[in-house]
Amino acid sequence: MSLERELRARFGAAVLEGAPAAYLTDFTRMPGRADAVVLPASAEQVAEVLAWCYERDVPIVPRGGGTGAAAGAVPDGGVVLALDRLDRVRSFEPELWRIHVEAGVATGRLKQLVRESGLMFAPDPGAPEQSQIGGNIATNAGGPHAFKYGVVADWVMGLEAVVPPGDVVSVGGAIRKDAAGYDLKRLLVGSEGTLGIVTAAWLKLLPTPEAVLPVAIFHRGTAEGCAALLRVVGSGILAAALDVLDAETLYCGRASFPGGVPADAGFVLLAEADGSRDEAERLQAELVEAGGEGAVGVYAPRDQGGIDAFWRWRSGLAFAVLARRGGVVAEDIVVPLDRVEEAMVATVEIGRRHGLVGLSFGHAGDGNLHSSFLVAPDDPDELRRVALAVEELFELTVSLGGSVSGEHGLGLLKRGTLARQWSPRAVQLHEEIKRLFDPKNLLNPGKKLARAAARDRTLVATRS
Numbered sequence: 001m002s003l004e005r006e007l008r009a010r011f012g013a014a015v016l017e018g019a020p021a022a023y024l025t026d027f028t029r030m031p032g033r034a035d036a037v038v039l040p041a042s043a044e045q046v047a048e049v050l051a052w053c054y055e056r057d058v059p060i061v062p063r064g065g066g067t068g069a070a071a072g073a074v075p076d077g078g079v080v081l082a083l084d085r086l087d088r089v090r091s092f093e094p095e096l097w098r099i100h101v102e103a104g105v106a107t108g109r110l111k112q113l114v115r116e117s118g119l120m121f122a123p124d125p126g127a128p129e130q131s132q133i134g135g136n137i138a139t140n141a142g143g144p145h146a147f148k149y150g151v152v153a154d155w156v157m158g159l160e161a162v163v164p165p166g167d168v169v170s171v172g173g174a175i176r177k178d179a180a181g182y183d184l185k186r187l188l189v190g191s192e193g194t195l196g197i198v199t200a201a202w203l204k205l206l207p208t209p210e211a212v213l214p215v216a217i218f219h220r221g222t223a224e225g226c227a228a229l230l231r232v233v234g235s236g237i238l239a240a241a242l243d244v245l246d247a248e249t250l251y252c253g254r255a256s257f258p259g260g261v262p263a264d265a266g267f268v269l270l271a272e273a274d275g276s277r278d279e280a281e282r283l284q285a286e287l288v289e290a291g292g293e294g295a296v297g298v299y300a301p302r303d304q305g306g307i308d309a310f311w312r313w314r315s316g317l318a319f320a321v322l323a324r325r326g327g328v329v330a331e332d333i334v335v336p337l338d339r340v341e342e343a344m345v346a347t348v349e350i351g352r353r354h355g356l357v358g359l360s361f362g363h364a365g366d367g368n369l370h371s372s373f374l375v376a377p378d379d380p381d382e383l384r385r386v387a388l389a390v391e392e393l394f395e396l397t398v399s400l401g402g403s404v405s406g407e408h409g410l411g412l413l414k415r416g417t418l419a420r421q422w423s424p425r426a427v428q429l430h431e432e433i434k435r436l437f438d439p440k441n442l443l444n445p446g447k448k449l450a451r452a453a454a455r456d457r458t459l460v461a462t463r464s
C-alpha cells in the first residue's frame, strides 16, 4: 500500500489527495517531492502523525505558509505536515498585551486582530498574508522594524511544540520572563522545523504608536550614505527602521518613487520615526538633520497621501528588482554595523568579477543586507556564475565577522555554510543538539546542516 493510503487509513481526511504541488515548494520555487501531505487539526494529531512517521522511519517536513526564502519547507520525499488547520486564537487579552495562538494563524491575520484593539505584534517579515506565526517562529524572522523592536524570538513568551518521537511539550507560557531551565524555547525558535513542530505560541504585544512617519534621505553614493547611517545611529536617535538601498537597487525602483529621485542620487537611507504624533514629528526632523548632511535630496512626508505613496513604493521594490532581469538571488547576510559599507561595495565588485549585476538593499541598521545578484533564469552560464558569486559573498561575510543568514535561516540552500563561521566544537554542539532532539534524523532532514556539500545553487535563480 502507498504511504498516502496507509496514512489515510489512519488519519482519514487530514491526508490530502495526491500531494498537491502547492505544498512542495516555497518562495525559492525549488521543486520538492513528497509521498503525502497531511493537515492535522490539533496539536495532539500533530503528535500522532509524528509518532506514526517516527515508528516507520518516514521523514516529516513541517510547513507553514511556504514563504520561506531558504527552501526550508521543501521536502525530498516523506510526509509534509502543514499547520494550516491549527489556526485558532486560543486566548487574547488586550489589557495584558498578550495573545495565545496556534501555529497556523497567518501573520497578517494576527496583526490585524491585535490592531483592532490598539496593539501591535512588532515583528514584520514580508508576505504576512501567507506566512504563519509557526513559520515566523521556526525561522526567527526579522524585518525592517527589527532595528527598534527586535526579531520574533524577542516576542515569544511560551511555546507548545511536538518533538520526536511524538511528544507535546510546553516551555514558557503567559510569562514575560523565565530564567529557570536551559532556554529550550529559544532553541526551538529559529530551528527551522529540525528540532520540533511548533503548534502554538504565547506572544507579547505592544500598544500601537500613534504616528509612524517615513524619511528617505538621498546621497550621492554608498560611502556618503553609509556615513549618514552611522551618524544617525551615533546620534542616539531611535528610529523604528533603518534600511538602505544602493545605486543599482535605486535604479530598479526610481521610476515609481513618489516625488522623484534626485538625478545625482546613488544611495538612499530609509528611516521611520514612530511614537506619539509630536514625538514622531520630532524624531522625523532629527533623522533628517542627522542623516541629511551632504544629502542630495530628502523626502519626509507628514500627510497621509505622501506616507501611503511611500509605503506602496517600498512594498513593490523587491518586485521592481526582480523585474529587471527576470530573476534575482537575494541573500540575507548580516555584518557588523561598521562593516556595512565594505559589504555593499564588495557585493558590487563580486558581481562585476563574475559579469553580473550585484546590488544591496536591506535592514542596514541591523547590518542585515539583502546582497543580491540579478540573473536571467534561463541562462545556465549566468546561473553558474551566480553560484560562484554567492560563494564569494559568504567568504566575504565571514571575513567581516558576519553571518551568512540574518533572517531567512539556512534551510536547504545554505546548508553547510555554518561550519565556515563557527569553530569545530560549536559545530559539534550544533549537531549533538539535533541528535538529542531527533535521534533518527527524520524531522526536516537535510536542513540547517552545519556541514554539507554545497547545494547546486542554479536551482534558486528566481528567488528574491
Ligand SMILES: Cc1cc2nc3c(=O)[nH]c(=O)nc-3n(C[C@H](O)[C@H](O)[C@H](O)COP(=O)(O)OP(=O)(O)OC[C@H]3O[C@@H](n4cnc5c(N)ncnc54)[C@H](O)[C@@H]3O)c2cc1C
Pocket (backbone or CB within 6 Å): 026, 027, 061, 062, 063, 064, 065, 066, 067, 068, 069, 071, 072, 073, 083, 103, 124, 125, 126, 127, 130, 131, 132, 133, 134, 135, 136, 137, 138, 139, 140, 141, 142, 143, 144, 192, 193, 194, 196, 197, 198, 199, 318, 407, 408, 411, 444, 447
Ligand atoms: C515577499 C517576501 C518578503 C519577505 N521578507 C522577510 C523579512 O523581511 N524578514 C524575514 O525574516 N523573512 C522574510 N521573508 C521570508 C519568510 O516570509 C519568513 O521567513 C517567514 O517567517 C516564513 O514563514 P512561513 O510560514 O511561510 O514558513 P515556511 O516557508 O512554510 O517554512 C519556513 C521554515 O520553517 C519551518 N516551519 C514552518 N512552520 C513550522 C512550524 N509550525 N513548526 C516548525 N517548523 C516550521 C519549515 O520547515 C521551514 O524550515 C520574506 C518572504 C517573502 C516571500
